[in-house]
Amino acid sequence: MCGIVGITGKKQVTSEILNSLKRLEYRGYDSAGIATLNNDQINEVKCEGRVDVLEKNLLKLDINGNVGIGHVRWATHGAPSDINAHPHSSKEVSVVHNGIIENSMLLKKDLLKKGYNFKSQTDTEVIVHLMSEYLKRYKIKNAVMKMLNSLQGSYALGMIFKDHPNIIIGARRGSPLAVGYGPGENYLGSDSYALKSMTNKISYLNDGEFCIINNDQVEFFDEQGAKINKKILTLSSDEKKYDKGDYKHFMAKEIDEQPNVIKNCVNEYVDKINNEINIFNFPWNEKDIKNIILIGCGTAYHSCLVAKYWFEELTDLEVSVDIASEFRYRKNRLKKETLYIFLSQSGETADTYAALDLCKKNGMKTCAIVNVIESSIARDSDFVLPIYCGPEIGVASTKAFLAQLLVLYILTLKLSFLKKNIDEQTYKQKIKDLKNLHSQVEKTLLLENKINSIANIFSDAKGCMFLGRGSSFPIALEGALKLKELSYVHAEGYPAGEMKHGPLALIEDGMPVVVLAPKDSYYKKTISNMQEVIARGAKVLLVTNKSEDDVFSENIWETIEVELSNSDLIPILLTIPLQKLAYYSALKKGFDIDKPRNLAKSVTVE
Ligand code: AGP
Numbered sequence: 001m002c003g004i005v006g007i008t009g010k011k012q013v014t015s016e017i018l019n020s021l022k023r024l025e026y027r028g029y030d031s032a033g034i035a036t037l038n039n040d041q042i043n044e045v046k047c048e049g050r051v052d053v054l055e056k057n058l059l060k061l062d063i064n065g066n067v068g069i070g071h072v073r074w075a076t077h078g079a080p081s082d083i084n085a086h087p088h089s090s091k092e093v094s095v096v097h098n099g100i101i102e103n104s105m106l107l108k109k110d111l112l113k114k115g116y117n118f119k120s121q122t123d124t125e126v127i128v129h130l131m132s133e134y135l136k137r138y139k140i141k142n143a144v145m146k147m148l149n150s151l152q153g154s155y156a157l158g159m160i161f162k163d164h165p166n167i168i169i170g171a172r173r174g175s176p177l178a179v180g181y182g183p184g185e186n187y188l189g190s191d192s193y194a195l196k197s198m199t200n201k202i203s204y205l206n207d208g209e210f211c212i213i214n215n216d217q218v219e220f221f222d223e224q225g226a227k228i229n230k231k232i233l234t235l236s237s238d239e240k241k242y243d244k245g246d247y248k249h250f251m252a253k254e255i256d257e258q259p260n261v262i263k264n265c266v267n268e269y270v271d272k273i274n275n276e277i278n279i280f281n282f283p284w285n286e287k288d289i290k291n292i293i294l295i296g297c298g299t300a301y302h303s304c305l306v307a308k309y310w311f312e313e314l315t316d317l318e319v320s321v322d323i324a325s326e327f328r329y330r331k332n333r334l335k336k337e338t339l340y341i342f343l344s345q346s347g348e349t350a351d352t353y354a355a356l357d358l359c360k361k362n363g364m365k366t367c368a369i370v371n372v373i374e375s376s377i378a379r380d381s382d383f384v385l386p387i388y389c390g391p392e393i394g395v396a397s398t399k400a401f402l403a404q405l406l407v408l409y410i411l412t413l414k415l416s417f418l419k420k421n422i423d424e425q426t427y428k429q430k431i432k433d434l435k436n437l438h439s440q441v442e443k444t445l446l447l448e449n450k451i452n453s454i455a456n457i458f459s460d461a462k463g464c465m466f467l468g469r470g471s472s473f474p475i476a477l478e479g480a481l482k483l484k485e486l487s488y489v490h491a492e493g494y495p496a497g498e499m500k501h502g503p504l505a506l507i508e509d510g511m512p513v514v515v516l517a518p519k520d521s522y523y524k525k526t527i528s529n530m531q532e533v534i535a536r537g538a539k540v541l542l543v544t545n546k547s548e549d550d551v552f553s554e555n556i557w558e559t560i561e562v563e564l565s566n567s568d569l570i571p572i573l574l575t576i577p578l579q580k581l582a583y584y585s586a587l588k589k590g591f592d593i594d595k596p597r598n599l600a601k602s603v604t605v606e
Contacts, residue, residue, distance in 0.1 A: 001020065001603075002027070002029065002071065002072060002073050002074050002086075002097075002098040002099075002190065002604070003024030003027050003029065003071065003098070003190045003191075003194055003435065004069070004070070004071055004096050004097075004098060004156060004157075004177070004187075004188065004189060004190040004194070005017050005020040005024070005069065005070040005071075005158075005187070005188070005189055005190075005194050005195070005214060006067075006068065006069040006070070006096075006158040006159045006160070006168040006170070006183060006187060006188035006189070006213070007067070007068060007168075007186075007188075007189075007198075008066065008068075008166055008167065008185060008186055008213055008214060008215045009067075009184055009185025009215045009501060010184055010185065010215060011185070012044035012064050012065065012066065012244050013036060013066060013067065014036060014058065014062075014063055014064065014065070014067040014068060015035050016198065017068050017069070018034065018051065018054070018055055018058065018070070019197060020070065020073075020189070020194050020195065020197065021034075021051045021054070021070045021072055021242070022051050023193060023194060023196065023197060023242075024072050024190070024193070024194050024245050024599055025050070025051055025072065026250070026393045026394075026395070026594065026595065027072065027074070027190075027599055027600055027601045027602060028074055028395050028595050028596075028598075028599050028600035029072035029073055029074045029075045029600070030048065030073060030074060030075050030080035030578045031044020031046065031047060031048045031049065031072070031075075031080050031081070031082070031084065031085035031086075032046065032047065032049075032053075032054040032070070032071065032072045032073065032085065033045060033047065033054065033070065033071055033073075033085045033086050033087050034046070034051070034054065034058070034063065034069070034071075034094075035063075035068060035069055035070075035087040035089055035094035035096075035160060036063045036064060036065030036067065036068035036071040036160075037065045037066075037067050037068070037094075037160050037161075037162065037165055038063065038064045040162055040163075040165065041162065041594055042089050042090075042092075042093070042094045042160065042162055043061075043063035043065065043089065044063075044087055044089045044094060044478065045057050045058055045061050045063055045340060046071075046082065046085035046086065046087065047082050047085060048080050048081050048082050048084075048085060048581060049169055050486070051072065052066070052524070066166070066215075067160055067165065067166055067167070067168060067215075068160065068243050068247060068574070069087055069094060069095075069096045069158040069159070069160055069168065069188070070087075070096070071085075071086035071087060071096035071158075073085055073095075074484045074600045074605075076100050076122040076123070076605055077100070077104065077121060077122050078120055078121030078122045081121055081122070083120045084120045084121055084122050084228070084289050086122075086124060088122065088124050088125045088127070088128045089128065090117075090128050090129065090131075090132045091132075091162060092131065092132045092135055092162050092163065093128055093131045093132060093135070093159055093160070093161050093162070094128075094140070094159065094160050094224055095124060095127045095128050095131070095158070095159050096124075096157070096158045096159075097098075097123075097124040097127060097155055097156070097157050097158075098155070098156040098175045098190055098604055098605070099153060099154035099155040099156055099173070099174060099175040099604070099605055100123060100153045100154055100605050100606060101123040101124070101126060101151050101152070101153045101155065102152045102153035103150075103151070103152040103153065104123035104126045104153075105146070106206060107130065107150065107151075108125075111126060111129045111133070114129075114133065116129040116132070116133075120434050121271065123153075124503060125153070127147065127155075127157065127159075127554075130147045130150060131144070131147050131159065134146045134147050135161075135578065137165075140161065140164055140169075141165075141221070141225065142225075143350065143590075144159075144169055144171065144210060145210075145225050148171055148173075148210065150224075150425045150538060151173075153173075153174075154173055154174030154350065154604075154605065154606070155171065155172070155173050155174070155175055155603075156170075156171075156172050156175035156176060156177040156604075157169070157170060157172075157177075157192055158170055158188045159171075166214055166215055167213060167214050168186075168188050168212075168213040168324075169210060169211065169212055169213070170188045170205065170211045170213065170345060171209070171210035171211075171212060172205040172207060172208075172209055172210070172352060173207050173208060174207060174353070174354070174604075175190075175350070175605070176190060176191055176204070176348045176375070176376050176604060177189075177190060177204070177205045177542050178190070178191060178192050178194075178195065178202050178203065178204050178205070178219070179202070179203045179204075179205070179213060179218055179230070179548065180192075180195035180199040180201060180202055181199055181201040181203075181218070181219075181232060181258065182198050182201075182602075183200075183213050184215060184216070185198075185211050186213045186214065186215060186216075186217075186218055186462045187199060187213075188211075188213060190604075191276040191348070191372075191375075191577075191602075192235055192374060193242075193391070196235075198240070200234055200235040201232050201233070201234055201235075202232070202233050202234070202235055202374070202377065203218070203220070203230040203231060203232055203233065204230075204233075204374065204376075205220070205230075206379075208222060208223035208330055208349075208584060209221065209222055209223070209228065209259075218230075219373050233375065234376060236500075240292035242391055242393065248587075249394065249583075249593045249594050250392075250393040250394040250594045251394035251396055251486075251583055251593050251594055252583060252593075254392055254393070254394050254398045254399045255398045255399070255445070255576070255579050255580065255583065257389075257390070257399050257418070258398070258399050258402050258441050258445070258576070259438040259439070259441045259442040260438070261388070261389045261390070261399045261402065261403050261447070262402065262403070262406060262437050262438040262441055262572075263438040264388050264389075265387060265388045265389065265403050265407065266406070266434050266435060266437070266438070268386075268388050268409075269407070269435055270410075270412045270431055270434065270435065273406055275428055275432065276431075277410055277414045277417075278429065279385070279410075279411065279414050279415060281383070281498040283365075283382055283383050284339070284365060284383075286415055286418040287419075288337060288365075289317065289337065289339045289365070289415070290317070290318065290335075290337040290338070291317055291318035291319065291320070291335070291337065291338050291339075292311060292317055292318070292320075292338065292339045292340075292341060292407070293318045293319075293321070293322060293327075293338055293339075293340050293341070293439060294307055294318050294319065294320070294321045294322075294341050294343065294408075295321075295322050295323075295324050295327050295340065295341065295342050295343070295352060295355050295356075296306065296324060296325040296342065296343035296344060296349075296352060297324050297325065297344075297349050297351055297529050297603070298325060298397070298402075298481065299344070299345075299397040299401045299478060299481060300344050300345060300397075300401075300404060301321070301323050301324075302401070302474045302475075302477050302478040302481070303401055303404035303408060303474075304323055304341075304343055305473070305474035305477070306322040306405055306408070306471050306474045306475065306571045307319070307321075307405070307409070307412065308320070308321050309470060309471035309474075309571075310408065310409055310412040310471070310568060311357050311412050311415075313568070314412050314413065314416040314421060314422060314568075315412060315415055315416045315419055315421045316419065316421055317323035317415070317419075317420060318351060323351075323354075323388070324342075324349065324351035324352040324354070324355040325351040325606070327355045327358075328354045328355045328358055328470075330352060331361060332358070333429035333550075334358075334359065334362045334364050334448055336362075336363070336364070336365075338362050338364065338365070339365045339367060340355075340356075340359045340365060340366050340367070341366075341367045341368075341369060341411075342366065342367070342368045342369070342370075342377055342381065343353065343369050343370075343404055343408075344368070344369075344370050344375070344377050345370065345371045345372070345387075345392055345397055345404070345602075346370075346371070346372055346375060346511065346601065346602035347368065347370040347371070347372040347373075347377040347378045347401035348375050348376055348377065348602045348604050349377060349578060349603050350603060350604050350605055350606055351606060352377060353376050353377050353380075354606075355358055355370070355382060356377055356381060357380070358485065360380060360381075365382060366380075366381045366382045366383070367381055367382065367383045367384070367385065368380075368381035368383070368384045368385070369384075369385045369386075369387060369404060369407050369408065369411075370384065370385075370386065370387065370469075371386070371387050371388075371389055371390075371391075371392060371400050371403070385407050385411065385521065386407075387403035387404055387406070387407050389403035390401075392601075393594065393601070394593070394594045395485070395595055395596055395599050395600065395601045396485050396486055396582070396593075396596065398482075398579050400600075401495050402441075402572055405571065405572050405575075406434075406437075406572070408567070409434070410434070413427065413430055413431070413434075429566075430566060430568065433565065433566035433568075433569060434569070436565070437565065437569055437572065439513070440562075440564075440565050440569075441534070441561035441573065441576060443563050444562045444563050444573050444576040444577065445576060445580075447560055447562075447576070447577055447580070448580045448584075450560065451456055451557075451560070451577055451580040451581050451584060452580070454541065454558050454589060455581055455584035455585045455587075456585070456588050457512050457539060457585075458483060458487065458489060458581060458585040459487050459489065459511055459585040459586070459588040459589050461489055461511065461512050462490070462510040462511075463481075463489065463490040463491065463492075463506070463511065464483070464490075464491050464492075464511060464514070465480075465491070465492050465493075465494055465496055465503065465506065465507075465511070465513045465514070465533075465538075466479040466480045466483075466491060466493040466494070466511060466513075466514045466516070466578070467493075467495070467496040467499065467513060467514070467515050467516065467526070467529060467530070467533075468493075468495070468515075468516035468517075468526070468574075469495060469496045469497060469522035469525060469526050469529075470520065470521070470522045471570070471571045472516040472517070472518060472520075472522070472570070472571060472574060473490050473493070473494075473495045473496070473523045474491035474493075474518020474571070475516055475571050475574045475575055475578065476494065476495075476496075476514070476516055478491035478493070478495035478575060478578065479491075479493060479514060479516075479575075479578030479581070479582070480492055481493070482578055482579060482581075482582035483578075483581065483582045483585060485582075485596050485599055486582045486583065486585065486586035486591065486593060486596055487582065487585040487586040487588075487591065488589075488591065488596075488597070489585065492506075492569065496515065496517075496522075496525070496526045496529035496530075499523065499529055499532060499533065500532065504532065504533070504536065507533050507536040507537065507538050508537055508567040509537035510537060510538075510539055511537065511538050511539065512538070512539045512541065512557075513530075513533050513538040513539065513540050513541070514540075514541045514543060514578070514581075515530040515533075515540050515541070515542050515543070516543050516544075516564075516574050517530065517542060517543070517544050517573065518544055518545045518567070518570040519544060519545055519547045520570065521582070523544075527553055530542065530553065530556075531553060534553075534555050534556070540555075540556050540557050540558075541557060541558045541559075542556050542558070542559045542560070542582075543559075543560045543562065543567070543574055543577055543578070544559065544561055544562075544563070545561060545562050545563065545564050545570060545573065545574075546561045546563060546564045547564055549572045560577050562574060562577065564578065
């Protein structure tokens, strides 16, 4: 996703902005640029490609200045190119922008009539010329407000001005933006991570707000231009979590961190002394919750699908699941007795945030299960359940997925017990099983050598399928997504029982098919579905769990056995080999594992 950095201070800012852009690389992008103000002149250097290409260009075109803005762009309007890279500048103003201006074509038409020339195909460039136009007639604050009021769509903006040295103006609607405070300088960033190397003193803008940042003061304003005060948060500045250590990729490190993530997360929610789940300050009485809707995108959506099986198994609640980009436009029948739960690692996904906003505006009960507790989705929800998995840098979500599953399971258990759907003995036993889970994940990680040895079948495949039933079906979806987003191989997750209704036609000789068949109530049925694909030539990788029963079947290409556990927790264990499979398949293809093509870590646009 696009990233923004701005610095205004007393010293030269270019190298510091460049460093911060490097920290934003994890978000996924395709071009980068910096603009500074020096001797009343705006200087801009930008290019397609990685930040190190920008760095080389800066060596040739060294731009100085004590105020500047930088940007890494993930293309929405206009292909990745030098000219479409941000910042976009005129003589009077330079702009960096995250988001989508939905009425940009209309605005552009009007500006062309006024004689403005456009160089790029971006929506952002209309902001530059609108600012130039309004600055002719209004003082800067009113000019900014006029410009903002003419925009439809989403934005996080950073702007510097030729005739207003030392200031940066930031504005936010639907795309996150933060202000950082430093010694004799202040900052603007698309998230706190962008500013972590400079400060951990942060304030966040809310939708509709804008700010005027000077090196010695920051002023915040609401949509009507009235001054507002902002809390200054002090964030944990634990830098060591942000490096790869001895790993080649963040993703590899984050997969192997999962036993600790599980241990920490369980410790956060389960009281060691009395073996009880503590969900402090839960703002509702469980009797007031008649049903639950789980909402998320991508991997977060898959965690919602798994949780549906848990809620159905362990509670009397009605539970449904929706993809956020569908939910936000659906003709919803929002209900007061429904708890709306939003799953998001970043807490900034635009569609999930919009779905939350819809529920908030209608006075619904909202709960966020997030990793970034200072994120927009967390800040705007009634109640937050953190997943405590530490920063997840790899674009492909791994430890956050497991932590989301864990917190969803913990919430299910707690509600199940409070609603007397399970007795105390069952409740306590399940909590004990949770406490053992990290060691079972640890043992399951040891399968990696075997997985590495078979991964090239998947990396060379024309296409492959992942099959499962029950709570293994969402894991099949997740395994397919991991393989798609890392090795760019077409992979489909499918309910095993659905194959004969069409997709069986895809099976051809040698096609790799992963069959998730833990020894649960679906086992025999899934094994029969497995036979159907083997009979048509599929190379089946069977992923099951250790147990005394043998697998009554032949012609299975390979079998992986995860540790035996409480059957509720099997989806968590099944995920591990699929993460490793995707990782090693991509490694064999030499792809950029932490920053796959076209993808972003946090999708802050629709
Ligand atoms: C997961 O591997 C993907 N990177 C993507 O599907 C991600 O889960 C999705 O964009 C949701 O992100 P969020 O959890 O930050 O909301």
